[in-house]
Amino acid sequence: MPTISIVYYSGGGHTAVFAEAVAEGAKSVSGTSVNLLRIDGKDIVEGRFKNDAFLATLNASDAIIFGSPTYMGGPSGQFKTFADATGGIWYQQQWKDKLAAGFTVSAGTSGDKLNTLEYFFILSQQHGMVWIGTGVLPYATGQINRYSFSSGAAGQANQEPVTEKPDAEDKATGAHLGRRVAEAAVRWAK
Amino acid sequence: MPTISIVYYSGGGHTAVFAEAVAEGAKSVSGTSVNLLRIDGKDIVEGRFKNDAFLATLNASDAIIFGSPTYMGGPSGQFKTFADATGGIWYQQQWKDKLAAGFTVSAGTSGDKLNTLEYFFILSQQHGMVWIGTGVLPYATGQINRYSFSSGAAGQANQEPVTEKPDAEDKATGAHLGRRVAEAAVRWAK
Amino acid sequence: MPTISIVYYSGGGHTAVFAEAVAEGAKSVSGTSVNLLRIDGKDIVEGRFKNDAFLATLNASDAIIFGSPTYMGGPSGQFKTFADATGGIWYQQQWKDKLAAGFTVSAGTSGDKLNTLEYFFILSQQHGMVWIGTGVLPYATGQINRYSFSSGAAGQANQEPVTEKPDAEDKATGAHLGRRVAEAAVRWAK
């Protein structure tokens, strides 16, 4: 039974809503176990993230989906301190051959979201992981993948209540990514 | 009197319309001279671009603005063959300290447009150029910079007639970039 | 029996040598079939690549490894015209769920090789493919992966004869990537 973990940071809560949609999608694939891990600012002391149980859960996963708001053109500082804390895991290549994917939420319809997704990709490649994107054509309007990204899933939210944004289409895009990664994890399992 | 050259490829004509808007913006700054240079497929023989007069015009410019549709996640192949043809100019650093900027048009609202703008940036840096972005806040709707890019200007067009798309807001975004680069060229002129 | 195709452009022949090393690595995995497809400038007419048999071979592959020299900070124009010619395949998502990987060769030890590898990644994601990197720690000197890339394999060659560069270490890095992709193709096969 493949385990899919979603590790994400959320400031105002919009990325958390998106992460829950990704988790729902992953859970919809039978025979999978899903963990939702939110990075907590309290675990960051003087700019260094430390939470051994958190990393142990990721080490025991078959697929890891990275999520963060796009802040100032990249993943949030909080997410990056988490990424830096995986240096020891990297050195031992403990995540090698696990599946990886990513998602991001920001205020602009497009903006520099791609740079955040590309960072998740580069992080995954340093870890020797195998990357899964959205695998769905972009559409200028409607349906899913409204913002036309391929490398990962994207949502849009500004200062609206989290009950409004990300909206239903964005959440469906997140659920699609979660389902796709879970299906790949079943196929990839030896 | 600074000379600004806009060098671009356009397949269906939408990027040409955007390029003209950029040129209008640049011309609106008094004391500038503007060249609009469209890359012609006929100048590409067996995958190599050759047009000496074209390159000579760029060599004589103070600022060069790169433009291309985003095809399959990057600048069009035709633009890239042009870029490769600047290898000799690069080796002599003939474009060093010229100003550079860029714009792209594609069907998706966002998609991988950022990757095309980043390529223009990398090309400019190999040439030792100084990069000017849009310098305007992104807006989720209305006004200019609707797709919330900062590194360069972006427009959206699919199969619509070129009289419809890029639309007035996109053209205003292009004109803004042209004006901004021209103003910088006046300031940067020694 | 998974089929791995290596599609690449080579100007001076150094990337061709690297591609052959990748092919050797892929062939070393039992039960695989390997195609080596070199992009020919003669198939590019007025900046558009056309070779239906070539694309049909890729359509029939389980994994596609992209290769190109890094010219002016990105994949060669010839490779990009090939990538643009896959637009129809993209629209039908015919490469969805195939494996993808990439390699590049250029004169600098580092330079902007990462940008070429990232372009291959973005191309693969538009096609809905699953990306495999090098999966090996970087080393500052010796062994393989000397230039410390993770997203794909990298070699170095300037104007030396192709019998000298890429050197044995670079070729071993290429063979490693080919082997890794072939092993993943066996695992991924349903």
Added chain:
Amino acid sequence: MPTISIVYYSGGGHTAVFAEAVAEGAKSVSGTSVNLLRIDGKDIVEGRFKNDAFLATLNASDAIIFGSPTYMGGPSGQFKTFADATGGIWYQQQWKDKLAAGFTVSAGTSGDKLNTLEYFFILSQQHGMVWIGTGVLPYATGQINRYSFSSGAAGQANQEPVTEKPDAEDKATGAHLGRRVAEAAVRWAK
């Protein structure tokens, strides 16, 4: 008299040595004032950077040079928390039209250093800044710019004492960048 500020994070001290070389280069241009600002982990509380005097110094500068080690394929988490703390400055575009540049140090000769430099670029573009690269040809060996980057300056250091690495060539590359930015600041000053 243009003011150039270098804002950087350094973990083990190697990036600090590189930053000092950049400062020396900037100071060598007559009529400039140079600030060296090191990001302190103590200013990061629960993943958020806060130091108003620090930001005020940057607001009063004509050019800002960003520096960070490359950790796990991107700028350090500590640098990113600093970048996120400039959101209010961004919203008011207080850094608009200032000059920007960047440098990074990591263990690999190449690795994913380009991704860190590209992040600095994207940050600068969100701020409406004007980007200055190295403006020097890459060399495979010797002289400066040994790792053949154009978008910014790069150094290499692993666990060696900071008196050994970054070495003299790397420090000369840093000094070159500082001088180039300072000269541009003099030219750009109205």
